[in-house]
Amino acid sequence: MKLGLLGCGTVGGALARLLESQRETIAARTGVHLVITRIAVRDTGKSRDVAVAADVFTTDTMSVVEDPDVDVVVELMGGVDLARDFVGRALALGKPVITGNKALLAAHGAELYAAADAAGVDLLFEAAVAGGIPLMRPLRESLVAEPVTRVMGIINGTTNYILTKMTEEGASYEDALAEAQALGYAEADPTADVEGYDAGAKAAIIATIVYGAVVAHDEVHHEGISSITADDIDVARRLGYTIKAIAVVEGGESEADTSVAVRVHPALVPLDHPLASVRDSFNAIFIEGDAVGDLMFYGRGAGGGPTASAVLGDVIDAAVNLTRGTSARIGSLVTAAVRPVEASSSAYYLRVAVIDRPGVLARVADVFGRHEVSISSMEQHGLGDEAVLMFITHVSSEAAVRATLDELRGLDIVTDIHSVIRVVGEA
Amino acid sequence: MKLGLLGCGTVGGALARLLESQRETIAARTGVHLVITRIAVRDTGKSRDVAVAADVFTTDTMSVVEDPDVDVVVELMGGVDLARDFVGRALALGKPVITGNKALLAAHGAELYAAADAAGVDLLFEAAVAGGIPLMRPLRESLVAEPVTRVMGIINGTTNYILTKMTEEGASYEDALAEAQALGYAEADPTADVEGYDAGAKAAIIATIVYGAVVAHDEVHHEGISSITADDIDVARRLGYTIKAIAVVEGGESEADTSVAVRVHPALVPLDHPLASVRDSFNAIFIEGDAVGDLMFYGRGAGGGPTASAVLGDVIDAAVNLTRGTSARIGSLVTAAVRPVEASSSAYYLRVAVIDRPGVLARVADVFGRHEVSISSMEQHGLGDEAVLMFITHVSSEAAVRATLDELRGLDIVTDIHSVIRVVGEA
Numbered sequence: 001m002k003l004g005l006l007g008c009g010t011v012g013g014a015l016a017r018l019l020e021s022q023r024e025t026i027a028a029r030t031g032v033h034l035v036i037t038r039i040a041v042r043d044t045g046k047s048r049d050v051a052v053a054a055d056v057f058t059t060d061t062m063s064v065v066e067d068p069d070v071d072v073v074v075e076l077m078g079g080v081d082l083a084r085d086f087v088g089r090a091l092a093l094g095k096p097v098i099t100g101n102k103a104l105l106a107a108h109g110a111e112l113y114a115a116a117d118a119a120g121v122d123l124l125f126e127a128a129v130a131g132g133i134p135l136m137r138p139l140r141e142s143l144v145a146e147p148v149t150r151v152m153g154i155i156n157g158t159t160n161y162i163l164t165k166m167t168e169e170g171a172s173y174e175d176a177l178a179e180a181q182a183l184g185y186a187e188a189d190p191t192a193d194v195e196g197y198d199a200g201a202k203a204a205i206i207a208t209i210v211y212g213a214v215v216a217h218d219e220v221h222h223e224g225i226s227s228i229t230a231d232d233i234d235v236a237r238r239l240g241y242t243i244k245a246i247a248v249v250e251g252g253e254s255e256a257d258t259s260v261a262v263r264v265h266p267a268l269v270p271l272d273h274p275l276a277s278v279r280d281s282f283n284a285i286f287i288e289g290d291a292v293g294d295l296m297f298y299g300r301g302a303g304g305g306p307t308a309s310a311v312l313g314d315v316i317d318a319a320v321n322l323t324r325g326t327s328a329r330i331g332s333l334v335t336a337a338v339r340p341v342e343a344s345s346s347a348y349y350l351r352v353a354v355i356d357r358p359g360v361l362a363r364v365a366d367v368f369g370r371h372e373v374s375i376s377s378m379e380q381h382g383l384g385d386e387a388v389l390m391f392i393t394h395v396s397s398e399a400a401v402r403a404t405l406d407e408l409r410g411l412d413i414v415t416d417i418h419s420v421i422r423v424v425g426e427a
Numbered sequence: 428m429k430l431g432l433l434g435c436g437t438v439g440g441a442l443a444r445l446l447e448s449q450r451e452t453i454a455a456r457t458g459v460h461l462v463i464t465r466i467a468v469r470d471t472g473k474s475r476d477v478a479v480a481a482d483v484f485t486t487d488t489m490s491v492v493e494d495p496d497v498d499v500v501v502e503l504m505g506g507v508d509l510a511r512d513f514v515g516r517a518l519a520l521g522k523p524v525i526t527g528n529k530a531l532l533a534a535h536g537a538e539l540y541a542a543a544d545a546a547g548v549d550l551l552f553e554a555a556v557a558g559g560i561p562l563m564r565p566l567r568e569s570l571v572a573e574p575v576t577r578v579m580g581i582i583n584g585t586t587n588y589i590l591t592k593m594t595e596e597g598a599s600y601e602d603a604l605a606e607a608q609a610l611g612y613a614e615a616d617p618t619a620d621v622e623g624y625d626a627g628a629k630a631a632i633i634a635t636i637v638y639g640a641v642v643a644h645d646e647v648h649h650e651g652i653s654s655i656t657a658d659d660i661d662v663a664r665r666l667g668y669t670i671k672a673i674a675v676v677e678g679g680e681s682e683a684d685t686s687v688a689v690r691v692h693p694a695l696v697p698l699d700h701p702l703a704s705v706r707d708s709f710n711a712i713f714i715e716g717d718a719v720g721d722l723m724f725y726g727r728g729a730g731g732g733p734t735a736s737a738v739l740g741d742v743i744d745a746a747v748n749l750t751r752g753t754s755a756r757i758g759s760l761v762t763a764a765v766r767p768v769e770a771s772s773s774a775y776y777l778r779v780a781v782i783d784r785p786g787v788l789a790r791v792a793d794v795f796g797r798h799e800v801s802i803s804s805m806e807q808h809g810l811g812d813e814a815v816l817m818f819i820t821h822v823s824s825e826a827a828v829r830a831t832l833d834e835l836r837g838l839d840i841v842t843d844i845h846s847v848i849r850v851v852g853e854a
Binding site: 014018019021022025026029030126132133134137138141142143144145146147212272274276277278279282289290291292293294295296297298299300303305306308309310312313316317324326 | 441445446448449452453456457553559560561564565568569570571572573574639699701703704705706709716717718719720721722723724725726727730732733735736737739740743744751753
């Protein structure tokens with residue numbers, strides 16, 4: 001089975017080495033003998049630690065896709081427009097494609113899934129969400145019949161690393177970000193990670209796999225972590241929570257409802273919830289199902305080795321399917337209604353600065369009550385003339401919480417609303 | 428696609444209901460329409476909350492297996508000898524079999540896998556290990572090429588529940604066991620759970636799937652949790668660990684070494700290790716791979732809903748494969764050499780009672796040193812004339828630790844060796 005690689009950076013190199021070391025095992029276990037016959041790169045002169053003949057490399061990417069000596073195409077080049085052309089062409093030629101390109105799938109997934117279905121070949125993308133964690137296959141196959149009600153994921157390693165440093169070392173957001181940048185976990189411009197766009201693209205893919213829902217990238221509600229302070233983390237810890245950047249994907253609110261909700265935001269997670277123990281740059285996906293109960297998949301969301309592991313699993317799957325003349329089931333997709341975040345419900349943590357005088361708490365509590373936002377726990381800390389009130393609410397509608405905040409902001413006794421953070425994962 | 432169920436207890440009933448509620452979804456996503464046509468039970472007169480016609484039930488189990496109106500056989504009856512006959516007959520007839528029967532696989536797995544391979548049909552058993560957690564499929568498929576070095580699992584919910592109660596509520600082993608029995612988590616005779624036989628059977632299946640190694644049940648080294656005391660848990664917590672019942676499966680010690688190690692024992696787990704946060708009756712499997720790094724799969728290891736979810740995933744897989752004329756890859760198995768526990772290495776926690784007099788620590792430390800057991804941390808607590816010494820060792824050979832303990836027991840200053848527990852999961 002002959003493989004053509006588009007791109008040979010960190011992941012491509014790791015894939016070539018892993019394939020080399022595991023070739024005999026793969027052949028023994030699956031009957032498939034895998035060989036890399038063509039690799040498209042930008043610079044054929046660059047030295048690479050990859051055990052293939054020099055004439056395997058070319059700068060002509062389309063020639064790799066179209067080479068009759070390539071049975072399976074592995075797209076590791078990144079980017080959207082060119083990748084779309086190459087992947088589309090490969091599928092049209094009846095060649096299975098493996099990709100880890102979440103931006104490509106978020107932008108053109110529906111078109112490419114349809115092309116793969118029409119051609120009857122595999123388009124596999126285990127590496128696109130949560131790196132090395134086997135997630136797409138269990139969701140697509142093991143859980144295809146599971147009534148999944150909600151998926152909550154820590155699917156951006158950069159933000160989890162930053163929040164872990166802030167939590168465990170008391171670092172400020174700025175210092176933790178700088179450290180993540182120094183280690184190469186965060187880009188010079190960290191916007192895609194810290195504002196939730198990267199996690200949003202992955203969440204949209206999860207919505208497609210779990211609910212068959214095509215979700216456009218701009219339909220995902222994003223809130224970043226840059227406003228989280230060391231104070232928030234301290235208070236959360238004292239109340240029994242840690243703060244994580246979470247992607248939430250929810251199905252319909254009834255059996256007949258095919259709409260989905262997809263949002264990315266920081267959240268307080270109870271310390272005894274499995275997601276709370278996911279540290280550093282690790283990823284984890286927590287799944288709530290009516291039959292199966294709670295599941296979690298944990299592992300490395302990025303890096304050459306983990307990503308190559310996911311890609312190789314897909315390559316073997318596609319190769320075996322190709323020898324059998326079958327392909328993975330993508331199933332029918334629908335352009336789903338995405339519920340606006342205003343229609344969602346959540347518990348909330350709110351930190352409100354007030355003037356410290358008699359009757360203030362009663363007036364604030366009255367605002368919550370009139371908007372039917374029920375309070376689960378409350379703490380007050382005096383600070384001279386001021387006091388800070390901390391509330392955790394029961395699950396309330398977003399609209400009611402927003403109306404409560406609007407009214408609080410208008411009160412003469414309220415000097416500031418420091419923090420408004422959702423709470424997830426309560427028993 | 429017509430299903431025949433052997434057995435209709437908690438799991439069978441949950442499966443029938445889940446199938447009923449998800450039939451349309453399954454048909455839409457996979458193109459397969461699933462119907463239960465025959466169910467073998469002991470008592471056809473018993474009332475069951477299952478929406479099938481009364482004439483679907485029979486007491487003649489073999490008639491279900493052999494019925495031409497049954498395409499896929501789902502074995503949920505339990506037991507070994509009869510189940511082996513029925514499963515063997517179904518495979519011989521070219522019918523895929525789904526089973527969650529770990530005792531059957533532990534006793535006759537090699538024979539049944541070979542029968543399935545010879546017939547070219549599926550024998551799937553996702554539910555046999557870790558209940559509802561998708562584990563077998565990711566291991567067999569996603570990770571088929573991953574160089575897995577070690578698998579560590581909390582795969583017995585009963586012992587995890589008991590240890591959680593002891594840890595979080597300070598309960599004694601006896602009280603926690605009684606509570607587990609009252610809740611139905613533990614049997615009246617809890618031996619299979621608390622002495623590690625249940626986990627051992629599952630660990631043997633994991634060894635087969637990960638390493639292609641056929642491991643007989645009696646080749647698994649078992650140590651139970653009944654000797655763990657509240658004191659051990661307290662001390663462990665203070666040193667930064669929690670105590671869990673762990674199944675360990677390790678591959679060869681070099682690339683050419685095809686032997687495996689399989690053992691079940693209590694172990695100290697660092698509090699920041701993902702396995703440490705697995706509470707109550709939940710299960711989790713932690714996988715260490717050379718390429719993918721650390722992975723963990725978490726969820727419900729038992730119960731009607733979770734088990735039915737796993738079985739249904741397998742049923743759909745088998746049904747889809749049957750329509751395509753393919754079957755899952757089992758791969759070639761080898762009767763592996765199982766390394767004796769004496770050949771293993773581990774870090775250890777040791778609690779040694781000594782007479783409190785000058786020079787005692789030096790004499791005890793000297794014994795460790797002469798056997799080349801290196802000490803990672805040590806604490807001493809005085810208790811009048813006696814003192815208790817607590818050691819955590821670096822990774823040492825089992826033989827060296829045993830020799831150290833033998834010599835310590837012979838010293839006049841050592842009054843007792845309270846605890847000898849392995850330590851796993853250190854960074």
